[in-house]
Amino acid sequence: MPVIVLREALKRGLEEALENDPRVFMMGEDIGEYGGAYAVTDGFLKKFGPERIKDTPISEQAFLGAGIGAAAAGLRPIVEFMSMSFTLVAFDQIVNMAANLRYMSGGQISVPMVIRAPTGAGVQLGATHSQSFETWLAEVPGMKVVCPSNPYDALGLMRSAIKDDNPVLVAEPALLYGTKGEVPDEYYEIEIGKADVTRSGSDITLVSYGYGMHPVNEAADKLSARGVSVEVIDLRSLSPIDMDTIVSSVQKTNRVVVVDTARRKGGIMAEVAADLQQLATEWLDGPVMRVGSNDVPWPYNRGLEREVLTDSDDVLAAVAEGYGL
Amino acid sequence: MASPTKPSAKTSSKSAKSSNNGKSGASGLDESGAGVEIDHLELFRQMYLIRQFELACGENYSKGLIRGFLHLYIGQEATGVGALSTLRDDDYIVSHYRDHGHALARGLDVNRSMAELFGRATGTSKGKGGSMHLFDVAKRFMGGHAIVAGQLPLAAGLALAQQYNKTDGLTICFFGDGSTNQGVYHETLNLAAVWKLPVLFFLENNMYGMGSSIERVRAGGIDFYPGMATYGIPAAEVDGMDVLAVKEATELAVERIRAGEGPQFIEAKTFRFVGHSLADGQKYRGQEEVKEWEERDPVITFPAKLIQAGLVTLDQIDDVKTEVDEVVAKSVEFALQSPEPDLSEIHDDVFA
Numbered sequence: 265m266p267v268i269v270l271r272e273a274l275k276r277g278l279e280e281a282l283e284n285d286p287r288v289f290m291m292g293e294d295i296g297e298y299g300g301a302y303a304v305t306d307g308f309l310k311k312f313g314p315e316r317i318k319d320t321p322i323s324e325q326a327f328l329g330a331g332i333g334a335a336a337a338g339l340r341p342i343v344e345f346m347s348m349s350f351t352l353v354a355f356d357q358i359v360n361m362a363a364n365l366r367y368m369s370g371g372q373i374s375v376p377m378v379i380r381a382p383t384g385a386g387v388q389l390g391a392t393h394s395q396s397f398e399t400w401l402a403e404v405p406g407m408k409v410v411c412p413s414n415p416y417d418a419l420g421l422m423r424s425a426i427k428d429d430n431p432v433l434v435a436e437p438a439l440l441y442g443t444k445g446e447v448p449d450e451y452y453e454i455e456i457g458k459a460d461v462t463r464s465g466s467d468i469t470l471v472s473y474g475y476g477m478h479p480v481n482e483a484a485d486k487l488s489a490r491g492v493s494v495e496v497i498d499l500r501s502l503s504p505i506d507m508d509t510i511v512s513s514v515q516k517t518n519r520v521v522v523v524d525t526a527r528r529k530g531g532i533m534a535e536v537a538a539d540l541q542q543l544a545t546e547w548l549d550g551p552v553m554r555v556g557s558n559d560v561p562w563p564y565n566r567g568l569e570r571e572v573l574t575d576s577d578d579v580l581a582a583v584a585e586g587y588g589l
Numbered sequence: 590m591a592s593p594t595k596p597s598a599k600t601s602s603k604s605a606k607s608s609n610n611g612k613s614g615a616s617g618l619d620e621s622g623a624g625v626e627i628d629h630l631e632l633f634r635q636m637y638l639i640r641q642f643e644l645a646c647g648e649n650y651s652k653g654l655i656r657g658f659l660h661l662y663i664g665q666e667a668t669g670v671g672a673l674s675t676l677r678d679d680d681y682i683v684s685h686y687r688d689h690g691h692a693l694a695r696g697l698d699v700n701r702s703m704a705e706l707f708g709r710a711t712g713t714s715k716g717k718g719g720s721m722h723l724f725d726v727a728k729r730f731m732g733g734h735a736i737v738a739g740q741l742p743l744a745a746g747l748a749l750a751q752q753y754n755k756t757d758g759l760t761i762c763f764f765g766d767g768s769t770n771q772g773v774y775h776e777t778l779n780l781a782a783v784w785k786l787p788v789l790f791f792l793e794n795n796m797y798g799m800g801s802s803i804e805r806v807r808a809g810g811i812d813f814y815p816g817m818a819t820y821g822i823p824a825a826e827v828d829g830m831d832v833l834a835v836k837e838a839t840e841l842a843v844e845r846i847r848a849g850e851g852p853q854f855i856e857a858k859t860f861r862f863v864g865h866s867l868a869d870g871q872k873y874r875g876q877e878e879v880k881e882w883e884e885r886d887p888v889i890t891f892p893a894k895l896i897q898a899g900l901v902t903l904d905q906i907d908d909v910k911t912e913v914d915e916v917v918a919k920s921v922e923f924a925l926q927s928p929e930p931d932l933s934e935i936h937d938d939v940f941a
Contacts, residue, residue: 289753315753321783326742326776333746333760336731337681339753341746356773360736361743369724369732370714371938405939429941 265446273415273447274304274380274436277422278342282312285340288426289316291327292344292380301346302382302441324353328379332362332431335377340426348383348435349395362431363406376429378422382438383411384475384525385562385573394562394569396526398435398474402502402535408456409502411435413477415445417500420454428456435502437475459506461513465493468519468589470579471510471536473499476525482576483583492589502532507539514544519587521553525574528556553586555579629900632674632832633892634909636666639690640888641917642699646689646706646720649921650867655706657719662690664862667887668793669694671835672761672855675843681729681751681760683744686721687861688733691763695730697723703920709927716930717938737798738764738771741790745781748788748852759787759846767798769813770806778852782820785851789842790822792856793829799865800873814856822854829859830885862886 268276281288290305296319299306309317320327324345331341345351351358358379365373385394402409408430412418418436425432462477463484472480477498484494495513499505514520520540522533537552558572583589643661650659662669665687673682673694684691692702697713705712706720713723721735731747734740744762751758768774769792781788792813796803803811817824823845827838835857842853860882864871871879895901 318784321776321779323776323780325773326745326780329739329742329773329777330746330749330780333731333743333748334750334753335746336743337747337750339750356736356739357742360739361734365732366941367938368714368718368722369726369938370712370717372714372724372726373731374941376941408940 265448267444268415268447269441270412270415270418270436270443270445271302271304271441273419273445274422275306277419277426278305279308281342281423281426282308282316287338287340288342289318289339290342290344291318291320291331293320293322293346295319295344300344302436302438304441305344324350325357328354329357329361331377332357332365332375335375335431336365336373340376342378342380342426345379345381347393348381348397349393351379351381351397351401358401358407358431359404363404366406366430374429375431377431378425379431379433381433381435382441383435384437384439385557385569386439386475388564388566388569389562390564391561396435396531398433398502399524399526399531401433402505402532406430407503408432409435410456410500411437411474411502412500413437413440413474413498414443415447417454417460417498419447420452421456421500423453424456427453432456435474439475454500457501457504457506459509460498460500461495461509462498463494463496465495465517467493467517468521468583468587469495469497469510469513469517470521470523471497471499471533472523472525473502473532474525476523476574479525479574479576479579480523483579486576486580487583487589499532505532505535507536507543510536510540511543514540515547518547518549519589520548521555521579521582521586523574523579524556526557527559528554529559531556550586553582555582627833627836629895630905630909632670632836633895633901633906634913635670635674635694636832636888636891637910638699638913638916639666639670639693641913642689642693642703642920645703645917645921647863647867649707654925655720656708657721658686659706659720659867660687660865661861661863661867662687664882664886665793665795665829665859666690667832667891668829668835668857668859669763671832672763672791672839672857674836675839676761677758679729679756679758681731681744681747681758683731683740683747683760683762684723684733685737685740685764685768686733686735687765688721688723692723692725692730692733695725695728697725697728697730699916699920700923704924704927707924707927708929709924710930711923711927715934715938738768738774740764741768741773741777742780744788745777745786748781748786749784751787752784757787757847759789759843761789761791763791763793765798766792766794766796766803766807766813767801778817778820778822781852782822785849787846788852789839789846790852790854791839792854793859794856795859795861797861797865797874800869802873812856814854817854822852823850824854824856826856826858829857830882830887830890832887832891
């Protein structure tokens with residue numbers, strides 16, 4: 265199977281949508297002439313022209329809101345934010361408009377829009393460029409939120425996001441744009457709202473998503489080397505969230521650690537943990553262990569940032585503390 | 590200093606043609622020019638409908654049958670009616686939270702609009718939207734929106750779709766003076782100008798953002814249209830109490846937009862005769878000011894001028910009033926008799 269990097273997978277998903285559906289167009293800061301801050305849209309302007317690859321002023325509220333209007337009129341905009349942290353500037357438009365429009369119009373308006381944003385810490389961008397607000401937006405009714413951890417999922421989720429008739433946030437882990445993985449030439453999609461059991465095991469379940477899958481897989485390797493049979497679940501979708509797959513796994517392993525590389529407090533794993541204690545308490549041999557990055561603004565210094573960011577040692581410590589494994 | 594492209598939007602009401610159906614061939618009440626035929630009686634009917642609808646809303650709010658926040662359009666009727674009388678069926682309309690007037694002027698069903706305010710299943714949003722969130726996509730009425738200035742980029746996006754699809758349709762976006770201190774107001778004006786979007790920014794300057802007079806919250810005074818030169822957007826000021834003046838100014842702007850000249854801006858000076866919402870005791874302004882504006886009440890002055898000009902008769906005005914009174918009374922009856930939304934519908938319409 266061909267191996268490509270995650271950036272290329274995203275690019276393929278966007279490119280085929282632009283080729284196949286004239287209603288699809290893109291907007292964002294420096295996605296055209298510059299080629300995109302993370303080079304995902306490199307070459308698009310030349311191929312598709314300025315009407316479909318629209319460079320915007322630095323006006324997140326206006327261009328995200330314009331995406332909503334265009335979607336309400338039947339187009340299928342894909343709007344890029346240069347950083348997940350910048351979505352904050354446009355939260356009014358995302359939450360009050362994109363997510364609410366359908367409900368408050370009694371089902372008259374749909375907003376088939378994809379919002380793309382690089383997310384997460386790890387590249388020393390400091391407090392204002394390293395945050396992971398996909399966890400906030402996952403709480404908002406009317407929003408769908410997905411986050412790939414590998415190139416295969418990135419393409420499959422992007423295809424589904426563009427086809428979806430609702431606003432979908434595609435959170436792209438900034439640390440993973442260069443990550444390699446197998447991606448078949450044959451067409452496939454990944455259903456939004458379905459988690460993926462990426463590794464089968466019987467002793468303990470580890471749950472994460474996006475960049476978090478990397479420390480989790482590292483921890484799983486180390487545990488396996490010690491003879492512990494680990495089941496690993498990649499959420500892939502933060503909204504809707506696939507609790508069924510997680511609960512089924514816990515019914516088998518009776519142990520669970522949920523892992524986020526976003527800040528620990530109030531994140532999506534708080535939601536998973538809360539639901540698990542309600543849905544699977546009788547199956548659990550110990551507490552639902554929750555791991556996340558430290559609840560501090562993201563520091564710039566490399567040593568400090570690494571310490572704050574969840575790593576495999578944090579995961580292993582939680583496994584040991586909760587279940588003595 | 591006014592924008593150099595400010596159109597002359599005033600029409601005089603001196604001598605006028607006589608007509609037994611309330612229509613004249615002139616562009617205003619004067620005899621000059623054989624422009625598009627104006628249905629004066631229809632303009633009056635719409636303004637009177639809005640007035641009576643709003644009065645009925647106020648009454649039913651007092652009875653507790655309409656809840657939440659209720660913002661009435663009383664006093665501003667000439668603005669919305671004049672502006673919307675110039676549009677086509679394929680144009681989009683975007684409004685703010687004081688949206689009843691725009692909805693009715695666009696021809697939304699009176700019964701279903703009233704039912705929405707009563708929160709009933711027969712309402713325009715099936716009772717899920719309320720007073721501030723009227724929608725009728727079939728009529729391209731894309732909502733009342735209740736975050737101040739939040740509707741501006743939505744309008745830009747609808748216009749973007751019209752441009753993208755290579756139509757000559759346009760989007761009109763209503764907003765109040767309160768919107769102009771929001772950052773997204775600036776962002777959207779610039780974006781629309783940079784992309785030459787077919788959008789008409791229509792400022793209803795009623796001099797107050799809730800209880801704050803413009804002069805207390807804006808350093809630049811009460812006129813907004815001169816500032817549009819900064820964006821390269823042609824702008825005009827118009828008397829928002831004069832329905833024909835509003836109509837004429839809007840027609841000119843619409844013509845320019847359809848010709849591909851990009852966004853236009855109209856500032857209508859208007860006034861709400863009532864409080865910001867029904868919860869407003871109006872401690873922030875004197876009754877003298879309100880009285881002065883009330884003397885220019887378009888629902889009274891416009892028919893008086895029409896009769897004086899011989900364009901319509903008192904009987905015709907009275908017939909319209911009788912008919913509209915009945916329509917409004919029936920809408921209240923319709924709302925009262927409509928069922929509440931079924932609780933099983935709570936989770937409907939979250940996702941497509």
